[in-house]
Amino acid sequence: MERGELPADTDPAELLKALAAPIYFRLVFTGEPVDEATADRAVHVALAAAHAHVLPAV
Numbered sequence: 001m002e003r004g005e006l007p008a009d010t011d012p013a014e015l016l017k018a019l020a021a022p023i024y025f026r027l028v029f030t031g032e033p034v035d036e037a038t039a040d041r042a043v044h045v046a047l048a049a050a051h052a053h054v055l056p057a058v
Contacts, residue, residue: 010050011057018055019046 026032
């Protein structure tokens with residue numbers, strides 16, 4: 001956020017939750033493996049959510 005790569009109103013905790021949620025879901029609920037592609041996809045989704053301003057600080 002300091003470098004202007006994310007909206008200034010992004011809540012860091014919400015960003016981390018958005019990143020961890022799909023990985024946690026695979027590990028706990030589906031038992032699917034978490035590989036590099038899964039991790040990359042989780043990063044892209046979390047960053048897209050931040051850029052869409054859906055993770056604002058409350």
